[in-house]
Amino acid sequence: MTRRARIPNLGGAKAVVLHRPHPGTEALGRHLAAIGLDVVEAWPELPAAAISADFLFFDVDLGFDAQFPWAPGMAPMPLIALIGSEAPGRIEWALSQKADAQIVKPVGNAGVYSALLIARRAFDERRRLAAEIADLQGRVAERQTIVRAVIALSSGSTDETQAYAQLRALAMSWQVTLEEAARRVVELNNKEASHERPRRA
Amino acid sequence: MKRQVAIGVLYSRSGSYQLLGEASRCGALGGIAAVNADAARSITFVPVEHDPAGRIEAYAPLCTDMLTQTSARHVIGCITSWSRKEIIPVLEKHGGLLWYAAPYEGFEANDHVIYMNAAPNQHLVPLVAHVTARYGRNAFLLGSNYIWGWEMNRIARDLVADAGGEVRGERYLPLGDTDVSRLIEEIRATLPDFVLNNLIGPSSYALYEAYAALGREDERFAAELRPIVSCNLTEQELPSIAPHGEGHLSCLPFMWNGAAGPRSSFEAAAHAAVVMLADAIEAAGTDERDAVRQVMAGLASDTVLGRIRIDPRTQHAGLPAKIGRIRGARFDILQESDGAIAPDPYLSRYDPTTSMRPPLRLVR
Numbered sequence A: 001m002t003r004r005a006r007i008p009n010l011g012g013a014k015a016v017v018l019h020r021p022h023p024g025t026e027a028l029g030r031h032l033a034a035i036g037l038d039v040v041e042a043w044p045e046l047p048a049a050a051i052s053a054d055f056l057f058f059d060v061d062l063g064f065d066a067q068f069p070w071a072p073g074m075a076p077m078p079l080i081a082l083i084g085s086e087a088p089g090r091i092e093w094a095l096s097q098k099a100d101a102q103i104v105k106p107v108g109n110a111g112v113y114s115a116l117l118i119a120r121r122a123f124d125e126r127r128r129l130a131a132e133i134a135d136l137q138g139r140v141a142e143r144q145t146i147v148r149a150v151i152a153l154s155s156g157s158t159d160e161t162q163a164y165a166q167l168r169a170l171a172m173s174w175q176v177t178l179e180e181a182a183r184r185v186v187e188l189n190n191k192e193a194s195h196e197r198p199r200r201a
Numbered sequence B: 001m002k003r004q005v006a007i008g009v010l011y012s013r014s015g016s017y018q019l020l021g022e023a024s025r026c027g028a029l030g031g032i033a034a035v036n037a038d039a040a041r042s043i044t045f046v047p048v049e050h051d052p053a054g055r056i057e058a059y060a061p062l063c064t065d066m067l068t069q070t071s072a073r074h075v076i077g078c079i080t081s082w083s084r085k086e087i088i089p090v091l092e093k094h095g096g097l098l099w100y101a102a103p104y105e106g107f108e109a110n111d112h113v114i115y116m117n118a119a120p121n122q123h124l125v126p127l128v129a130h131v132t133a134r135y136g137r138n139a140f141l142l143g144s145n146y147i148w149g150w151e152m153n154r155i156a157r158d159l160v161a162d163a164g165g166e167v168r169g170e171r172y173l174p175l176g177d178t179d180v181s182r183l184i185e186e187i188r189a190t191l192p193d194f195v196l197n198n199l200i201g202p203s204s205y206a207l208y209e210a211y212a213a214l215g216r217e218d219e220r221f222a223a224e225l226r227p228i229v230s231c232n233l234t235e236q237e238l239p240s241i242a243p244h245g246e247g248h249l250s251c252l253p254f255m256w257n258g259a260a261g262p263r264s265s266f267e268a269a270a271h272a273a274v275v276m277l278a279d280a281i282e283a284a285g286t287d288e289r290d291a292v293r294q295v296m297a298g299l300a301s302d303t304v305l306g307r308i309r310i311d312p313r314t315q316h317a318g319l320p321a322k323i324g325r326i327r328g329a330r331f332d333i334l335q336e337s338d339g340a341i342a343p344d345p346y347l348s349r350y351d352p353t354t355s356m357r358p359p360l361r362l363v364r
Helices: A023-035 A048-052 A088-096 A112-141 A143-153 A160-174 A178-200 B018-037 B056-069 B081-094 B124-134 B147-162 B181-190 B201-217 B235-241 B265-284 B289-296
Strands: A014-018 A038-042 A055-059 A079-083 A101-104 B003-010 B043-050 B074-077 B097-100 B113-115 B139-144 B167-173 B194-198 B228-230 B249-252 B300-303 B306-311 B322-327 B330-336
Touching: A014 A023, A014 A048, A023 A038, A023 A112, A038 A048, A055 A112, A079 A088, A079 A112, A101 A112, A143 A160, A143 A178, A160 A178, B003 B018, B003 B056, B003 B265, B018 B043, B018 B074, B018 B235, B018 B265, B043 B056, B043 B265, B056 B074, B056 B081, B074 B081, B074 B265, B081 B097, B081 B113, B081 B147, B097 B265, B097 B289, B124 B147, B124 B194, B124 B249, B124 B322, B124 B330, B139 B147, B139 B181, B139 B201, B147 B167, B147 B194, B167 B181, B181 B201, B194 B201, B201 B228, B201 B235, B235 B330, B249 B330, B265 B289, B265 B300, B265 B306
Parallel strands: A014 A038, A014 A055, A055 A079, A079 A101, B003 B043, B003 B074, B074 B097, B097 B113, B139 B167, B139 B194, B194 B228, B228 B249
Antiparallel strands: B249 B322, B300 B306, B322 B330
16 A cells, blocks of 8 residues: 555644744634644754754844854755835845745734645655755765776776776675765776785885 | 523535534534523523525525624534535634534644534544454444545554554545445455444435345344444434444444434534533633633533543543444444543544554463
């Protein structure tokens, strides 16, 4: 049976609301509690425990970089922007924090639950993509290693097409990526070369 | 001299869910009569009634009319989630409070609504736990093509998976469609252990009739072996499916025991809503919305549903769950919760290991 992604159960999840006490956000805490989250409100300092929160709501109107103990855009949890003034500079700042969802103030009866679900999904997707990009970048950086491995495997009777095929076969039998196999081949080759050197000397 | 308080009653008396509208209206008017006949009370209710006649676009204007042209601040009404969502902006704008007395699919906690009937942790979760433990774990999910069916079946997919079962099929019919022959063929082909019925009105009635015919033709589909189960089929609709409903199951907060008073959970919940509202207005000394909401946090009311409290966080009622088997015009109660089940509209306290334990199997 194929399993689809389930709507996450938010019971017991921890939400930090970084906003000064204000009538415009009163409904937010109440609504989060109704959905089953534990809510901590803070302003202007983010408590140390916030690092383990599952969601962070932050004020776009009065927020600033130094409130967060991480570089802009590097939050370890989904961020939800609380937008009052739609001044372009403030929106720009919220974008620099990489907010995953937003709620417009005053916070009413609608929008909190969907913001939680959308932020969770967007954050997870962003993280997955970042990991995939890092992996691909690493592999692109190994292009030179592959070239060196193919050269190492080539000899008088083996041309580069055969050497490349041999490298692929090695990667398969070692059950590693082509780049990893190339690294091993280059390392082995270097070792052999360094063993040979003293004899020649 | 008793104080007169206007109260809105907004139920459709025609259209695809008219029987439910009639039952709820009857419960609301019964509750109003009970309050007005109670000599100990300091208030009497004056109903302000409008009939949207099942037309979705009529709800918001009629509700606006109640809240602006009369002194009513509270509205007892709405059967479908669609109509509830239609009037919420009106309630927000004019400071009204809706007393919603129909079972619904959960995942809402609006400040302007008091939820007086069951949410999934009070109907679907106990029902699926009951049937998966007794009849088998594999389900066929049916629904009318709108939010009740979609959301109920979405939750059911998770519950069935947690019980260790599989969903053998999931099908939707347009509202009012009575051509169930294809559904019946699919059910026959996939042989589920139970059928979860989230069809509404005539579609639902057609299902029971066709399933009974299937059962006569193929004994594997007898109600005792593979029941149709539902969270909104009440005594109100049993005459519409008789005798084809015999032996099938429902999970409801109220089942009629033959006594005087409400005869279905729709009727009982609307009746209880009016009584709770009267208690709250008397305790608050006003029918102003926020004052009523505030006193309700500490209030317990004796109603036809039993002693009821509203959870102040979610504004949902704590309610009992009763699982009953259809016999004639009533249900035989097979199982009931130990008192009221606290509301959990977002299923945030749902724990599959305690709610949906798969039955132990002998391993050789």
